[in-house]
Amino acid sequence: MQSANMLLRKIVRTSVLPFAAQHGMKKDLLPLSRALSLSLCLKQDKSCEPSEKLDLDAWKKVMKSGLQEEVSETVSEPQELSSLAAARETLEMWRLAGRLVPENITEEQLKTFMECPSKSAKKKYLKYLHLKELYKKNDKRKMDEKRERRLEAQDQASKTDETKKNSFICLWSSTMDKAYNWRAAQSMIFGQPLVFDMSYEKDMSVREVTNTVRQLVLSESCNRRSVDPFHIHFCNFKDDSLYHREFVKQYREAWGKLLITVTDQCYTEIFPKEKLIYLTADSPKVMKTFDHDKIYIVGSMVDKSIKTGVSLARAKRLGLETAALPLEKYLLWSTGAKNLTLDQMMHILLTLKDTADWKKALEFVPKRKYCGFVNTPVKELKKTLDLINTLKLGKRREEVGKQFAKNYPKK
């Protein structure tokens, strides 16, 4: 009986009209609509008068019509909802209200949601889940479309049915993998070491650690594909740390087969101290050239709430040399923090190693962060930048106007 009732309710929700017709709403609704269409036909030229014929509160009747059924039903349901169910219920209401809330949410996510300390934290987390869901959906849609297209293409190919002749067997990806691995293996013996310092776990939130690992995976892959890879070291790596768990999640079984060195030792125990250089944006020293005999250290840390001086503090504690990339010297900086992502660092270091060309290397700095390379005198560029800013922001417009008038007096 219960389930039948539920079914009925679902039907009611989706379309009341047939339901209403069964229950004698007929006299309310149907004649009205007929009257409406009639009246429209009659008064096509005398627009908009018949408001008295409209029952303005009719919507309330419709909305309340399905209720009696439900009221009797809610009594039989358990009164007290568990907190999880209640949270799910509120989420559903938020979604109906048009807030950014994911459609499906797992038990685990719901628990994280409830543990958020503030309303804004909750909102932020939900938005994150919502966007994630959206991306996933879009990806899936694209994949399906692609598959369909491929199937179509295959159909066409099978119709023409002609085998092409080729002197190579098509085994691109796996042969490439072999070649890459060969190079990476060589780098493990002869390559220049590059250290990732994995001791920042306690400085980061869970999401920041996830992002860090994602960036490290990208770095590792672009290193593997390079002509002359680094010998990557993950130092201060604790087993069963959050980092570790995230790596396993990302790499799955490949984690054990990576051609890199993972150790719980500190870099100072493996390498001579005088050879180490800690790369950090906070360093007062600016890197001039890439030194092939040094061992560079990059802190594996994503700091969304920019924590100044954390990695500099670590280098200071160990008494290591530090360096920052010469971003100011080569780029006309516009917006954004000077700390780069780990994969960008990797690209830059690889390019430096191969070419020693700063311009080429710093191509990997995101374009939004700078306005241009400094090859013309800096002052000229600053001027154009000022002009751009005034045009864009309308700031100091008068000032620029005056300057302009002074430089180019009217004759």
Add this chain to the structure above:
Amino acid sequence: VQPPEKPLQAEEWNKLREDFQSPERFEEVMLNSMIRCNSPIDVAKSLLTHLAKRNGDIAYNVLVKYLALCVQQGQVSEIRDVYDVMKGRFKVLESGAYNLLIKGLSSSDQWRMALTLLEEVEKTTIPSRTCYESCIKAASRHQEMKLAFELYHEMLAKDVVPTLDVLQSLFDFSRGMKGAELQKELFGILLYLRENQIYPHKTFMRSIKLWFESIPGGNWRGHLTNIKDSGQCPVCNHQLEDSNLTEEEYSNLSERIIRDVIHGTDTFRKTSPQEFEAFQTFVENRLPFDIVIDGLNVSHIKPRKMQCENLFDAVNCLAKENARLLVLGRKHMLTNSSNWKREIMQEMQNKADFFFAENISEDDAFLLYATLRSGKHCKFVTRDFLRDHKACLSDSLTRHLFRKWQRGHQIAFYPSVKGRSINFLPAFRYDCVVQTTGDTWHIPYKDVFEEKYSYQVPRKWLCIQQK
């Protein structure tokens, strides 16, 4: 889209909807623009009717939008109807709908229903400050002050920060009412302002003044005034509180500054343990100082001048009357350069003690430490507002203490006058907070909507005394 002026028929709505670029969002957009244009409610009703007939159901967000329109126009019976519909159709409502319902009902004669709704919200979440605001205002408008204060305390207990509007309405509606209990509650609000270092604006101040003067048999009189630099009130000649902390507060603050600001998560971030130790012994051997100067900050006062000249002027200016000075700087000041001449540096070191920190260390933290260690009389000189250091302190109580101490001990520069000499703005001799002696109240206030930065304090005061 422009909403129609009169209710439309189903056909007409259909036509409008088809002409709209994304028909699935038509109702939403249309209702939004109705809210914006404050369209007659009948137009919205006709849209809902059309919707109900076409789909047999009305989506939740459309109902909420309609509710917003009703609230905007104060259509109480309609609000109640929407509530009934919503209640019947959905198991729970979300906060947006509750906010609107409470706001709409509290301004009508059915305001008690808003209270029951507030209780309903409380079951699932913490109600927003606007919910409390509407309920408190409704209660006090109907002279139920006891209820209003109950809600106010409930709000505070849940860490919901009341708006100045709520506090003002409590004063407004208590005007002329008798009762020791009520008086105590309102004094409580004034003390709340004091504890949180909140300054009322001009209209709020006027409400406070009027309330005081309206207390039956209270004989309170209020005057607007400016406090003299000496800290004396020109109206009642009362000397305002100074901004000295108590012994306990003082030691508490010093401890927290060392722990949170200097050490923080990692001592190496701002200095190093060796350096801090060296600084500590340096300071302990030379205690106490009268004025501690942030050398680098001071050296940038006049950009046209050489940096060491600026510092030299400042040191000369402050070195009067045998004051013991400590100048904090960085090691790079010692290398002879175009901005830092060795001879001038030498001469200055005869007049004041100098401590040079590493170039990558933060000297501000040292400034705070040296000043606090020297004792209550010691002042410090910097143009920096020290907001980043205040932010390192983890709880608001200590932050308030820090602000209070800073107001009383920071010497700032005079806004640069054309003259050559450097002028200093002395630290406040009195503390700029709401204060009372029992038969007087002194309340600082700011002009309405005057932009006030966190480091500025108002100069205008309300003096209230009992005759």
